[in-house]
Amino acid sequence: MIPNMAIGKSDNILVMIGFSRSFPLFLTRLLFKMRIVIFIWIGLFYCGCNNSEEYDFQGKVPESRLVLYAYAEADSLLYAEISKSRTYTDNTEMDSTWNARGQVYMNDQYAGELKLVGHNRYSSEVRPKAGDKITIKVACSGLEEAIGSTIVCNSFPEIKLDTFSKMNTLQLRIHLKDRGETENYYRLVIENERFHHGIRWENGHGKIDSSTTYSYDVDLSGDELLSHEMITTIFGKEINVNPYQVFTNESFRGKERIIHASVSHPHAYERETWVITGDGDTIRYVEKESHRLRVKVLRIDKPLFDYLYTLGIFENQSSMYKEPIQVYSNVEDGLGVVGSCFTREVIMDFPAKSEK
Incomplete structure (x- = not known):
């Protein structure tokens, strides 16, 4: 023993x-x-697994509501998306048969209608100026009218971009100057637009065609501010709880800040190639690929900041330990947000080059 x-x-x-x-x-x-x-x-585990309680729900069953997402930018067309929330008693989606109607008011004066331009997407000919008040009213049969308002953002100084290559990545240094007159809110967007010309297979037949795709993958681990939005789960998985990359000027008010980011280096090329079809035919063609990198910094208003930040937390929670998250909304009798922004952008082109 x-x-x-x-x-x-x-x-x-x-x-x-x-x-x-x-x-x-x-x-x-x-x-x-x-x-x-x-x-x-x-x-405790044994007791927890063998203990259950019943609750008598006394609340009101939630009803479907209009969902409005819209943003206004100075000297630009107004853009909006209109849909409806779905509940366990009403799981239907909104389509063109719902005949949603959107009205736009500028500085409390009627300015025009929202026009349907795609599935649940609308635009208006209204072009507001910085400081204008924009109000959108949306009505739809069977649902309460939804109303949202915003004040159009002022401009901010141009951004500057420095780049250098490191291994297979393109390192970006984005210079942002904050005016510091008030608390400002920003969003970083890095978009890689890929143009490809080559063969596309359809029903077993090859066809020479062109296509455009977009990617938004960016590494912010080297940035002192935005890297803090990365958390590690108990299983070692990293989650970005701020996928929309919004931030404030709290740490650099009235100063210049350099944002550090990196992306996979765009691979642009042009080459002669060939392929044999299922019928035994040989197709010779020139395959080309080019890229356009768009680096954007948006000054956004607080409602849009709060909406994107809380939406990002909600979307990127660990599915195993999800907590109730109240996504911000400034839409009265509805859901969503009516916000505003001002965009600064730097474009880098990577044209197709012969590999010979």
Whole structure:
């Protein structure tokens, strides 16, 4: 028999921990405490799995509401998306048959209608100026009217961009100057627009065609401010709880700030190639790929900042430990946001080059 043997039993779990007399005393005490914690945890787990309670829901079953997402920018067309929320009693989606109507008011004066330009997408001919108040009213049969307002953002200084290559990445240094007259809110957007000309297979037949795709992958781990939005789960997985990359001027008010980012280096090329079809025919063609990198910094208003930040937290929670998140909304009797922004942009082109 091992001296100082301790045996613990809980249901079908048998725990045996033995200590030699040569064990240091502090380790013996530590392991004894750990054993007690294990027993307590097993007991709580057993009770939790075998205990249930029933609650009599006294609240009101939520009804579907209009969802309005719109933003206004100085000297630009007004853009909006209109849909409806879905509940377990109404899981239908909104389409063109709902005949949603959107009215635009500028400085509390009627300015025009929202016109349908795509699936649930609308635009208006209204071109507001900085400081204008924009109000959007949306009506739809069977749903309450939704109303949202915003004040169009002022401009901010041009951004500057420095780049250099490192391994297979393109390092970006984005210079942002904050005016500092008030608390400002910003959003960083880095967009890689890829143009490809080559063969496309359709029903077993090859066809020479062109296509355009977009990607928004960016590494912000080297940035002092935005890298703090990365958290690590208990399983070691990194999650970006700020996927829309919004931030404030709290740490650089009235100063210049350099944002550090990196993207995969765009691979632009042009080459002659060929392919054999299923019919045995040989198709010779020139395959080309070019890229356009758009680096944007948007000055946004607080409602749009709050909406994007809370939406990002909601979308990127660990599915195992999700907590209720209230996504911000400034839409009265509806959901979503009516916000404003002002965009500064730098464009870098990577034209196709022959590989010969």
